[in-house]
């Protein structure tokens with residue numbers, strides 16, 4: 493045991509006698525292994541010296557330190573700690589604010605519609621995400637942002653670009669898909685703002701008013717000098733191939749090819765994002781739904797290409813299963829895309845065979 497000045501305390505020293513304040517309040521009990529937090533607290537009480545053991549011990553990790561112990565972090569948690577992700581998140585939020593201002597001015601007809609200028613930040617975001625391969629990693633970790641219209645527009649633009657690239661479309665069409673994804677919901681600037689910020693599901697009447705964003709948006713751009721696919725996408729991005737969409741219940745090839753790409757991107761982003769009135773849906777649940785009904789509702793090439801590629805972006809991700817176990821996605825089964833093989837410790841769970849278990853969230 494030795495007497496040490498509080499100015500000389502260092503983390504790892506072990507308190508050998510209870511430490512009290514001058515008015516007899518316990519500050520650190522005997523056997524406390526001092527952390528920097530304890531030392532700061534002891535110093536704040538104007539104490540001079542305390543007794544500590546001769547031997548030091550390793551300091552237990554604080555809750556915050558435990559959180560950044562990278563060896564125990566999931567793939568997603570590690571990604572969220574990278575500088576690239578932090579910068580990307582900041583930039584997409586900045587872009588979202590800029591887009592809100594641009595959309596507001598466009599809706600008032602205060603500025604000309606310059607598609608190239610509007611989509612420029614999207615390409616910067618791609619570079620920051622490390623290209624097409626990295627974009628889903630980024631987007632999957634930005635699912636909590638309920639800032640519906642503008643962040644969603646950026647996401648849909650990024651996903652449409654990626655999907656058009658996966659479909660091996662020519663460069664010009666990829667650019668049109670990027671712009672169409674960005675502008676698809678511009679008509680939402682013309683629906684009552686309280687519908688966009690409502691924290692509960694819309695009533696039938698409100699939903700009808702909301703659905704008008706497609707025709708209102710089209711009205712805004714129909715006489716502008718922009719690519720016709722962008723105009724069609726604004727009008728048709730809620731049409732479904734089986735005729736169950738709106739506003740015209742168009743079927744099959746009557747739906748614009750670029751609109752068909754944006755539709756897939758739109759539905760995927762919409763469902764996997766948190767909204768003011770509901771939690772985000774697990775991507776594997778969305779993929780399962782796409783597998784079941786995708787070919788009826790969406791362009792076959794767009795949906796099959798999307799599914800075949802998007803599942804691969806989840807390899808190495810940590811997931812929670814419906815049986816409470818946590819594991820990593822290690823193998824995608826091409827015949828059952830929503831039911832990969834999961835490694836839980838030493839156990840391998842093939843969800844394609846084990847149908848009673850499913851993925852409930854990516855963590």
Ligand SMILES: [Fe+2]
Pocket residue numbers: 676677705729730
């Ligand atoms: Fe929409």
